[in-house]
Amino acid sequence: MNPIQVLMDEHQRIESVMKRLSSWSRGLAGGEQDARSELAEFVEFIQSFTDTLHHGKEEEILFATMVERGFSRQQGPIAVMLSEHAEGRALTATLRVLSECPAPWTEEERSKVVRASRAFVDLLVAHIEKEDQILYPMAESRLSDTDWDEIGRRFELFESDAKNAELRRKIAPLITRLEGR
């Protein structure tokens, strides 16, 4: 396996759901019957696929290896990526609270949904571009073939971990539903 290709393929999936989230939030006009459960599905995708499975592999395996090979965790590209992951988690928490508040949304709650969705999509799209264009090429030029073999082996272990494998199975139909929206 090529670990960078795995991460970039996941980016494409995330971007395709971000497009759906963006158009969904722009289409909110009031009086939506299923808006809360629809938002809850986007939040579930973000927390399971984007954060647990994708950011999990980046933070626990790729970034950790880069730090072992001399990249700083406190400043520079890895620090920026980690702080953007944290910013994304805060926006996701806001979206989750909004998905759980009692129906119907007030005017103010609806505009919060639109603002937080837009902020999240903008953050993720720019973040993915930085990883694809800057961080991953830096990693490719600095890590050795042995490092990449080890990263690939650890990606496989991560994916076959019972909790992660179960999560991936559980969200497969959700991804199909979201991509068809």
Ligand SMILES: [Fe+2]
């Ligand atoms: Fe990423």
